[in-house]
Structure formats: structure tokens, C-alpha cells
Amino acid sequence: MKATERRTLAFTNAFTIGGVDGTLPAGEYQVEVDTDFTPGEDAPQKAVSAFLYVRRGGKAYAFEVDAEELGRIHKADRKKSGNTPR
Incomplete structure (x- = not known):
């Protein structure tokens, strides 16, 4: 069975991710x-x-991006900014 979760991720630093050209602000x-x-x-x-x-x-x-990669990038961003990952 499939389910779709929609959410907003906040990044305090610019980042790159596979599947997207360039750096995202x-x-x-x-x-x-x-x-x-x-x-x-x-x-x-x-x-x-x-x-x-x-x-x-x-x-x-x-x-379309890798969900695990996105999770790792978001977690690293939160850690770098001093916020606890959610």
C-alpha cells in the first residue's frame, strides 16, 4: 500500500542534492x-x-530526489545551524 506525505522542510543553509542542478538557497x-x-x-x-x-x-x-539523501541533508543542515532535527 502506498501513502503520500506532504511537508515543508526549512533549510538555514544553501545546499545541493542529486537530481537538481546547482545550489539551492x-x-x-x-x-x-x-x-x-x-x-x-x-x-x-x-x-x-x-x-x-x-x-x-x-x-x-x-x-524527483532520493528521499534518504534529502533526509540526511536536512538533518545535517539542522545540526549545522544548532537546531535539533525533527
């Missing part, structure tokens, strides 16, 4: 993460895809 980004799981089982949910929404030059773009 600090700011808030909308993210959609699709997970796959089996109801009733104790197996953890597995992220199968993630989309990062970026505004550039007045236009909005959706980039």
Missing part, C-alpha cells in the same frame, strides 16, 4: 514523499520516491 521547500508499506505488519515504511518543489525565476519546478 536557504529557505522553505515543499516536499512530497511516497512510502510503501503493508498494513498490519510491523515492517517499517519504505520511502519509494520524493519530490522537492523549487521556485526559480518565478516558476515552480518539481524534482
Whole structure:
């Protein structure tokens, strides 16, 4: 079974991520993460895809990115800025 989670990630530092050309500035980004799981089982949910929404030059773009990489980058950003990851 699949589920989609939508959330906003805040970055206090510029960052790069595979799948997106160039450096993205600090700011808030909308993210959609699709997970796959089996109801009733104790197996953890597995992220199968993630989309990062970026505004550039007045236009909005959706980039498919690696969900685990995005999580690592966000966690490192929060640690670097002195905020506890959520």
C-alpha cells in the first residue's frame, strides 16, 4: 500500500542534492514523499520516491530526489545551524 506525505522542510543553509542542478538557497521547500508499506505488519515504511518543489525565476519546478539523501541533508543542515532535527 502506498501513502503520500506532504511537508515543508526549512533549510538555514544553501545546499545541493542529486537530481537538481546547482545550489539551492536557504529557505522553505515543499516536499512530497511516497512510502510503501503493508498494513498490519510491523515492517517499517519504505520511502519509494520524493519530490522537492523549487521556485526559480518565478516558476515552480518539481524534482524527483532520493528521499534518504534529502533526509540526511536536512538533518545535517539542522545540526549545522544548532537546531535539533525533527
